Amino acid sequence: MSPELVAPHVPVLLDEVIAGLCPREGEIHVDGTFGAGGYTKAILNSGARVFAFDRDPDAIREGRILADESGARLTLVPERFSRMRQALSDRGVDSVDGVALDIGVSSMQLDRPERGFSFQSDGPLDMRMSREGASAADFVNEADEAEIADVLYHYGDEPRSRRVARAIVAARPIERTGQLAEIVRKALGHHAGMKKDPATRTFQAIRIHLNEELQELEGGLAAAEEVLKPGGRLAVVTFHSLEDRVVKRFLKERSGSVPSGSRHLPAPTVAGPTPSFDAVARPTRAGEREIKSNPRARSATLRVARRTNAAPWSQTQKGNSR
Secondary structure (H helix, E strand, O other), X not given: OOOOOOOOOOOOOHHHHHHHHOOOXXXXXXXXXXXXXXXXHHHHHOXXXXXEEOOOHHHHHHOHHHHXXXXXXXXXEOOOXXXXXXXXXXXXXXXXXXXXXXXXXXXXXXXXXXXXXXXOOOOEOOOOOOOOOOOHHHHHHHOOHHHHHHHHHHHHOOOOHHHHHHHHXXXXXXXXXXXXXXXXXXXXXXXOOOOOOOHHXXXXXXXXXXXXXHHHHHHHHHHHHHHEEEEEEEEEEEOOHHHHHHHHHHHHHHOOOOOOXXXXXXXXXXXXOXXXXXXXXXXXXXXXXXXXXXXXXXXXXXXXXXXXXXOOHXXXXXXXXX
């Protein structure tokens, strides 16, 4: 067994995720969101092999210590997890026993002001998980008012998105996280004692849009369906309703739990694809003890399911389209 490392950040619902994956010696698992390596470390401690994905170059670089100490059982993959099927195939792996996904921004990213994900400490307005492409500053300074309002409304549930977008455009150029937070607070009438800082919704929305997080999640779930072997386990941790809705819908569809009809609507005449997942567990949330020691766990939801021996729906749909 490799020497244990002390991770700088506490993974959310760790015991529950590992119980859902049930990793065993000799198995192959994917940690699609490596971050600080919390889930990966626990999987390695079971004796399994891990392919750990992360598009953040900082996470990959800092994970090399754990990789070196793993006895070649950890392979770091600097890729988006939506590309896991091809990335695994390139490394000679066709199927795996488990896939874990911890969606959203990592504590490592939030806690570093230079990454620009949080307004708790002032820093450059960046928010790029991969450190490539357009930054959050590029978006708020170049997008038109209507696009900004749409992003804030759809990805941040901001009810006054137009007012915030108008204030952002009027205050350009915007280069710092603290500057953007103050613009939003002023637009929404922020005052001391408010339960939640109104800038939170705007930062969430821009981050999700910039990193294509919901599209990435959809692609990652489909990729997990393709690489999991029969009996393989999927464990997904989400942190807000937009993410959880995507996972819930995916598992509901893939397990055949979508209603087939009602007394008002005729039942479908053609059966859908064979369910590719079963044993879909009830959603799990953190207990008070974990929330007290790790406040980030308060909004976390874990969903776990088991892969059946049915073909991936993507293959079934391709076959039906021919």
